Amino acid sequence: DEMDFEFLGNVEGKPWRFQTNLYGNGSTSRGREERYRLWFDPSKEFHRYSILWTPDNIIFYIDEVPIREVVRREEMGGDFPSKPMSLYATIWNGDDWAT
Numbered sequence: 001d002e003m004d005f006e007f008l009g010n011v012e013g014k015p016w017r018f019q020t021n022l023y024g025n026g027s028t029s030r031g032r033e034e035r036y037r038l039w040f041d042p043s044k045e046f047h048r049y050s051i052l053w054t055p056d057n058i059i060f061y062i063d064e065v066p067i068r069e070v071v072r073r074e075e076m077g078g079d080f081p082s083k084p085m086s087l088y089a090t091i092w093n094g095d096d097w098a099t
Contacts, residue, residue: 001023001024001025001081001082001083001085002021002022002023002081002085003020003022003051003053003058003060004019004020004021004022005019005049005051006018006019006020006021006033007042008035015037015038016037016038016040016041016042017035017036017037017038018035018036018038019033019034019035019036020033020034020067020068021033022070022081024078024079024080024081024082024083025077025078025079025082025083027078027079034068036067036068038062047062048061048062048063048064049061049062053081055072055082056071056072057070057071057072058070058081
């Protein structure tokens with residue numbers, strides 16, 4: 001199971017983009033990437049990125065602003081994340097597709 005905030009970088013002068021991902025039980029058929037534009041430059045100040053994860057829904061937040069909500073539905077079956085997870089952060093170069 002996996003939940004992600006992914007920053008896609010930017011081209012100078014254009015808005016920063018990021019996406020959220022959500023995978024349950026290894027499924028990529030639900031919760032795929034949803035892309036958004038940031039209303040700020042994340043390299044200028046600190047911001048709070050959080051995920052509220054309950055048995056019934058998942059909400060992604062930036063600075064306490066809800067960005068995306070996924071509500072668990074019966075037809076999702078095991079595709080809704082329900083297994084224990086870990087937190088980790090990485091930086092990798094996605095120049096060829098992200099910006």
